[in-house]
Amino acid sequence: MLRIAVPNKGSLSGPASAMLHEAGYQQRKESKELVLVDPENEVEFFYLRPKDIAIYVSAGRLDIGITGQDLLVDSGAGAEAILPLGFARSTFRFAAKPGTATAVEDLAGRTVATSYEGIVAKHLAEHGVDASVVHLDGAVETAIELGVAQVIADVVETGTSLRNAGLEVFGEPIMKSEAVVIRRTGADTSDPAQPKIEQFLRRLQGVLVARSYVMMDYDCRAEHLERAVALTPGLESPTISPLHNEGWVAVRSMVPAKEAQRVMDDLYALGARAILTTAIHACRL
Ligand SMILES: Nc1ncnc2c1ncn2[C@@H]1O[C@H](COP(=O)(O)OP(=O)(O)OP(=O)(O)O)[C@@H](O)[C@H]1O
Ligand SMILES: O=P(O)(O)OC[C@H]1O[C@H](OP(=O)(O)OP(=O)(O)O)[C@H](O)[C@@H]1O
Numbered sequence: 001m002l003r004i005a006v007p008n009k010g011s012l013s014g015p016a017s018a019m020l021h022e023a024g025y026q027q028r029k030e031s032k033e034l035v036l037v038d039p040e041n042e043v044e045f046f047y048l049r050p051k052d053i054a055i056y057v058s059a060g061r062l063d064i065g066i067t068g069q070d071l072l073v074d075s076g077a078g079a080e081a082i083l084p085l086g087f088a089r090s091t092f093r094f095a096a097k098p099g100t101a102t103a104v105e106d107l108a109g110r111t112v113a114t115s116y117e118g119i120v121a122k123h124l125a126e127h128g129v130d131a132s133v134v135h136l137d138g139a140v141e142t143a144i145e146l147g148v149a150q151v152i153a154d155v156v157e158t159g160t161s162l163r164n165a166g167l168e169v170f171g172e173p174i175m176k177s178e179a180v181v182i183r184r185t186g187a188d189t190s191d192p193a194q195p196k197i198e199q200f201l202r203r204l205q206g207v208l209v210a211r212s213y214v215m216m217d218y219d220c221r222a223e224h225l226e227r228a229v230a231l232t233p234g235l236e237s238p239t240i241s242p243l244h245n246e247g248w249v250a251v252r253s254m255v256p257a258k259e260a261q262r263v264m265d266d267l268y269a270l271g272a273r274a275i276l277t278t279a280i281h282a283c284r285l
């Protein structure tokens with residue numbers, strides 16, 4: 001059985017389970033369930049604290065896991081990201097009261113509060129800056145107001161939490177993050193779990209593609225086909241079928257969902273008609 005770590009709480013938990021469900025795996029119904037066996041897919045899911053997942057995976061106790069890129073780096077564990085999943089996107093940044101600091105070098109001799117000591121310590125060391133780091137479990141933005149630190153380093157998505165605390169980011173972003181599938185560093189293809197891991201990754205990739213593409217169908221005059229196909233090249237190449245009406249063809253192609261409306265406008269302007277888009281529910285590329 002493939003053993004997979006899934007975040008049990010926080011920003012990663014809901015979207016991770018939703019993606020696994022979309023990929024055809026059973027998921028827990030109760031947030032108190034710690035382990036779920038999916039016998040049909042020969043997979044066992046372990047619901048763990050997001051911060052601990054890289055540790056279990058690097059120790060080889062679990063084959064793969066879903067966590068945040070920032071949590072992976074923070075853990076310092078021997079695991080690597082093998083598939084980005086596109087949710088829980090954030091940046092990790094320094095912030096302080098306006099006018100306090102402009103670059104990481106300004107932290108020398110100061111105290112930084114964070115829940116991600118590993119990332120901060122590594123970043124300070126890389127820049128040769130000697131600062132104190134104080135660990136807080138959350139609500140880090142309040143640390144400055146309460147005098148625990150002069151600077152914080154935290155996850156930023158919309159920036160609302162920082163604004164509400166009267167803080168501003170400064171310096172270069174420390175890192176970008178999103179949810180990722182991780183695996184133990186150095187695991188090789190002789191691993192008996194390899195075929196199941198590859199099948200798992202193909203399923204998740206199928207979900208990512210199904211979420212970001214639509215299927216587009218349209219009719220166009222044969223003489224416009226090359227220009228139409230240039231607008232809708234698809235992943236491999238579009239399917240072209242003859243229409244009963246001579247001189248017309250039907251075209252079917254996958255199009256990035258974000259571009260679908262613009263592509264439909266351009267096809268229409270080219271004389272294409274009966275332009276339809278449909279959602280893709282699942283796919284294997
Ligand atoms: N507001 C947010 N928007 C996007 N991603 C976020 C946000 N907050 C945290 N994350 C991401 O979620 C992961 C942290 O997960 P974790 O469950 O430890 O914290 P959390 O989501 O902040 O939950 P909590 O603080 O309630 O425990 C990290 O990868 C982080 O980048
Ligand atoms: O830029 P924003 O959109 O405001 O999002 C970022 C905030 O979201 C997370 O906080 P969370 O709600 O998890 O609370 P926590 O600080 O206690 O972890 C994170 O720690 C930031 O504080």
Ligand SMILES: [Mg+2]
Pocket residue numbers: 010138
């Ligand atoms: Mg949080």
